[in-house]
Amino acid sequence: MHILILEDDAAKLQALRDHISQGYPQAKIQAVGTFTEYLKELNREVYDFLVLDLVVPRRPGNDDPVDITEIVEATRGDYKCQNFRTPGLVLTGYDQKAEDNFRVLNQHDFAVITYAQDNADWKAALDRKIATLPSRAHFDFVIVCALEKEAKGFSEAGFQLGDHQLHAGLRWQTIQVGTRTGALVTAPRMGLVTAAITASQAILSFEPQLICMSGICGGVPGEAAIYDVVIAETCHQHDTGKWSDGKLKPEIYSVAIDHQFAQKVRAAIGGRQFLEKVLRGILSQRDELPDGIAALTSSVRMAPASSGSAVLGDEQVVAQISEQQRKSAIFEMESYAIYEAARLSPLQPKYFSAKAVVDDGGSEKSDKFHRIGCMLSARVVGELVELFDFT
Numbered sequence: 273m274h275i276l277i278l279e280d281d282a283a284k285l286q287a288l289r290d291h292i293s294q295g296y297p298q299a300k301i302q303a304v305g306t307f308t309e310y311l312k313e314l315n316r317e318v319y320d321f322l323v324l325d326l327v328v329p330r331r332p333g334n335d336d337p338v339d340i341t342e343i344v345e346a347t348r349g350d351y352k353c354q355n356f357r358t359p360g361l362v363l364t365g366y367d368q369k370a371e372d373n374f375r376v377l378n379q380h381d382f383a384v385i386t387y388a389q390d391n392a393d394w395k396a397a398l399d400r401k402i403a404t405l406p407s408r409a410h411f412d413f414v415i416v417c418a419l420e421k422e423a424k425g426f427s428e429a430g431f432q433l434g435d436h437q438l439h440a441g442l443r444w445q446t447i448q449v450g451t452r453t454g455a456l457v458t459a460p461r462m463g464l465v466t467a468a469i470t471a472s473q474a475i476l477s478f479e480p481q482l483i484c485m486s487g488i489c490g491g492v493p494g495e496a497a498i499y500d501v502v503i504a505e506t507c508h509q510h511d512t513g514k515w516s517d518g519k520l521k522p523e524i525y526s527v528a529i530d531h532q533f534a535q536k537v538r539a540a541i542g543g544r545q546f547l548e549k550v551l552r553g554i555l556s557q558r559d560e561l562p563d564g565i566a567a568l569t570s571s572v573r574m575a576p577a578s579s580g581s582a583v584l585g586d587e588q589v590v591a592q593i594s595e596q597q598r599k600s601a602i603f604e605m606e607s608y609a610i611y612e613a614a615r616l617s618p619l620q621p622k623y624f625s626a627k628a629v630v631d632d633g634g635s636e637k638s639d640k641f642h643r644i645g646c647m648l649s650a651r652v653v654g655e656l657v658e659l660f661d662f663t
Contacts, residue, residue, distance in 0.1 A: 273402075274410055276319040276355075278343065279363075280305040284387060285431045286313065288363070291395050296402070298446075298453065300410070306331050306386070307338040311346055313550040314355050314484045321405060322347065323398075324382070324565030326373070337369050340373050348380040361395065361401055363387045409439060412662050413469055413482040414453035414474045414621075415447065415653060418467060418606050421559055422487040423458045425646025431654060432551070442470065449657045456653055459606075464509065464581050467606035471613035483614050484624045486653040488645040489577075489604035490630035496601040498562045499570040499651045501550070503537060504577035504625045505529060507608045511580040526576075527611040528626045533660065537624075540659055541572045549602065550651040560644050566646065570628075575601035577625070579608035602629060622660070626652040 273296060279285040294301055302319070304310050313319075324343055330336045339358055340362065347355060361383040377384055384478045417423040426447060427433050433456060434446035447456040451544040455478050459470040467485075475483060489502070496502055506528045515524040528534075540546055545571065556568045576599050607625035614623035628645035631638075 273300050273405070274317070275321045275322045275323065276298055276302060276310075276313055277303040277323045278305075278307075278310045278328060279303065279323070279325045281325070283389070284325075284363075284365075285505070291398070295399060298409075299442070300494060305329065306334075307343065307346075308332075312342065314347060314353055316354075317352045318555075321402065322355065322358050324362050326362060326364045328361075341376050343374055344380045344382060344398075355482060355547050361385055361398070363398070365574060369600070373407070384635050400583050406440055408614045409455070409478055410454045411446075411478045412452040413449070413484065413656075413657055413660070414471075414478055415454060415456045415458065415487050416459060416474065416478040416483065416606075416610060417472055417487055418459050418462045419483075419487060421642055424454055425486070425643075425650040426456060426654075428643070429647040429650040429654070431650065435456065440473055442473055442477060444474075449654050452657065452662065454635070454657070462605050463610040464499075464579060464606060468609035468613050472612045472617065475614065475617045475619055479619060480621050481662055482623070482657065483610065483621050483655055484626070485610045486646075486649045487604070487627050488630045488635075488642055488649065489602045489627035490631050491602050492600055493632050495599070496576070497571075497627045498629055498631075499568065499573045499644060499648060500579060500601075501570060501626055501628045501648050501651070502602045503529075503572070503574045503656070504602070504607050504611075504627075505534060505574040507611050507625065508576075508578055510578040510603065511609045516550075525574075527608065527615055529611075530622050533622055533624070536659055538574060538654060540567055541574070546655065547572055549655060550648060554644065554647055556644055559640055570648055572626075575599060577602045577604065577607055577608060577627075579604055581605065602627060624656060627658060628652075 277288060289301055298390045302313060304313055326340045327337045330338050362377060362383050365387045383401060385394050387394045396430055430450040436443060444455045444457040444459050447454050457474050459466050506526045508524050508526040578600050604627055610625060611623055614621050627651055628644040628649040630641040
């Protein structure tokens with residue numbers, strides 16, 4: 273929830289901040305004390321709630337007052353204003369001024385609450401108003417996982433997760449990465465269609481600047497080994513095209529991650545400290561290590577990836593996929609859908625996928641590498657989220 277407060281009284285503003293932060297710790301509060309600053313914010317960002325004073329200075333350093341009529345007209349007078357429909361209220365200690373402006377406030381859908389420093393009634397009234405707001409949750413980033421074990425990898429890797437919640441058909445938890453709060457969304461099942469729907473709904477519901485995917489995948493033999501984590505520099509769907517004479521003639525559409533972000537990722541993963549942070553504290557059992565490997569090893573790199581609608585367990589099919597993209601390193605079932613959903617979204621969030629290799633697509637597939645793979649992928653995603661430039 274993002275709240276814009278127009279208030280020039282420092283004590284009253286602090287009381288508002290304290291009460292809102294205590295009851296709604298995830299709320300973001302933007303406070304301004306003059307009319308010109310308020311106008312700028314109205315047209316800069318969409319808010320969920322407006323709290324207004326009756327009379328404020330026109331501009332910083334200028335005590336000329338602007339009354340509520342002008343403030344309300346600026347908010348509701350132009351339907352093109354981004355906050356034309358944003359719910360709001362007036363919090364005032366001047367009952368007479370509120371009565372004088374009752375008609376204009378009522379006509380423009382602003383409730384009036386009386387404020388008194390020595391009376392807490394205004395707090396209950398404010399809470400009731402906030403409780404009626406449409407449910408909207410904004411997060412800096414969204415992480416999508418296709419499997420429950422992939423989401424669990426974040427808690428096992430040391431990330432702080434909130435309780436499971438339901439919103440707009442999504443099952444999600446809050447996740448803390450550094451100073452940023454995001455939403456960790458677990459899709460109801462694997463696959464491209466579910467991933468596309470989940471990602472699209474998450475973007476519209478949470479309005480993140482970044483959406484990404486964490487999890488496990490198969491590796492192309494010779495290109496990626498068990499526990500390698502591959503960041504999909506480009507991604508395509510390997511099972512689209514036309515079937516003719518018993519063969520698929522592929523039609524390839526690739527989606528790439530943002531170039532500037534990709535450059536930052538290359539620089540980060542090229543340093544030795546990056547891999548050390550990813551591996552730190554992850555302990556493996558003997559049966560979780562590949563044959564012939566005495567200790568947990570991994571690498572993190574960028575490479576092309578491919579997505580398809582079915583789990584692969586045939587070496588010949590994997591070989592055909594590698595022919596589509598000579599440098600393709602991994603194959604899985606969702607990343608292309610995440611990339612395409614973000615690319616086509618009107619909100620245009622940045623996107624990436626980082627998945628850990630746990631098999632080679634052959635017939636001898638098992639789950640024994642999944643736990644470590646989920647943790648490694650979670651760690652890499654967390655490091656890249658911290659690397660992202662949020663504005």
